[in-house]
Amino acid sequence: MAELAIEAIGLAKGFKEVEALKGVDFRVERGASFALVGPDGAGKTTAIRLLCGLLKPDSGRVSVFGAGPAEPAAKAKLGYLSQRFSLYGDLSADENIAFFAEIHGRRNYASRRDELLEFTRLSPFRDRLASKLSGGMRQKLALACALVHEPELLLMDEPTTGVDPVSRREFWEIVAGLSRGGMTVVAATPYLDEAERFDSVGMLDEGRFLALGSPRQLKEGFGWTVVEIACADARRVARILSSEEARGAGVAAAQAFGDRVDIFAGDGEAARRYALSALAREGLAVASSRIAAPSLENVFMQLLGGTKG
Amino acid sequence: MNGRVGALVRKEFRHISRDPGTLGALLVVPLFLLAMFGWAISLDVNDVPLLVRDLDHTAESRALTAAFFSSGRFSRMDDGRDAGEALDSGRAAATLELPRGFARSLGRGETAAVQVLVDGSDATRAATVIGYVEGIVMRFGAERITLKAAKAGVALPSALDTRPRVLFNQDLRSVNNLVPGLVAIILIISAVISTALAVVREKELGSMEQLVVSPVESWELVAGKTLPYATIGLISAALVLGAGFLLFGVTVKGSILELAFMTTLFVFACLSLGILISTAAPTQQVAFLASAMLTLLPTFLLSGFVFPIRNMPPIIQAITWLFPTKYYIEILQALLLKGVGIGSYWRSALALLVYALAAASIASVRFARSRGR
Incomplete structure (x- = not known):
């Protein structure tokens, strides 16, 4: 077995x-990379804070490369990116990075x-005060600060919350690069599409794992097989496809997303035919429908529904 | 100094240098206060505008009037105008009226009435003025009696002659009292308030978490946060002492070495208090309020800086013992004004030491606890 970066028991x-x-x-x-996903209050942030030694567990234990997270041996290997990118607004990008290098005892960090x-494409802004950077740039600067001491493990707590979609994608590309370079990455995120990028995912709800494994x-x-139905009034469509009758026709569940409804069934093609006829009966237009691979979102919503329903 | 403390200190100085308000508050405001208190707000009462209405026009009435002005406390206003109007308008702070027949009554050995009206809208000033008036009138009376007795060939037992001589602050100048108080206030502002704010700022910003996760130790963080403000506080205190000497001739009469040592002890107590407040305060506003309430206000009100402790009710006097400034100001008065050594103020020094050690112990325990749970 490969060496463990993190062991939580x-x-x-x-x-x-x-x-x-x-x-x-x-x-x-x-x-490896590991994502902790779940709704607000699921315990993601608590888990990350336990991993980086900001909190002490009531019971159980954490080891980071074989040491306690608050021990100097672990601290030297750990980079932490908190939810609020805690930069000093009155210091320049350069000075922020320099400070975090120095408190980690690095002298030749230039x-x-x-x-x-x-790497973070911030070179043109290195003399700018952190408070004058955009949200996406601040996030990348915070990442640079967390990486300046060359940690072996990067812990991130909802790093893309409040960041625009373009910056989000750019950010995850940078992280993917780090991961390919051999860095262990652990992140908490409320976004399931982000979790798809990780080697393994822990789905948290109310302080427990609902599921744990690789996205695959x-x-x-x-x-279940997933049928994606693109339509206008997703909520109404989902309601119709969650009825007794739909269940009789083999539709196990229906989930409404912004502009589409996903239904789950054992026989995808039969369920698709049923759905189209049922919606036609109600006079609802369907833009398109197709059999699709399940997403982590489907899995998680179904698991959540299972425990809560 | 190790690298991490150096990094923290450098960063703190960067914060300070980029916020002109902080540096201004720590270096300029104290000098402004000194100038303001030294020149503008004098607690001394001199040149009281006195309006005299002499209706008697005799040698005796003129002698008494002259006694008032030769005291140097009063300045003369034109006679004869309406006393009430002069007081109302504030042009006169006191009036002296010598009724017709003043000399005659004196000559007959009767009681001679003299009316003095004092503007009481400033109670402190009025009390001082009344003291001057009583002194001048009593001396005048005593001189008359002695004179009369001598004329009649009667030997009087020597009259009591009080001649108070003020030690340590010979001119009774308020600025002499002000410099010690101001030094204490500056040190409090920089050592307690700025330190508490600097630590709480990290908490508010969330960067405290980064520091906790980093290899920075508690003591290094405390050193990195306190050293810059201690330095600035001491520089500012030195500036005020220098300015006090240059502008107002206030000198350090005692040992400079003792002054430096006692000041360091006080700064240590203040820094501990600042750290202690920072462990309890969730936001900078709370930290500011708490430190102002706990240190600045008591310093102004209860340390004898503005109001003499001796005049306070016993319960309030007891409360003044709870704040370290009182001891430091006593020490400063001993060193700056009296020029005495530790033998005279050792009680205050001991109290300050106990206070500093207690605050430091509680602060370090609480600070370490607040960093990891």
């Missing part, structure tokens, strides 16, 4: 009013800094 943490994490186990191998600025395993375990 029976991790539990409660606060005054909520039990944020109710005992979770997971392992991340060196060089070339590393140039490399990171290049999770989708294969889903067991």
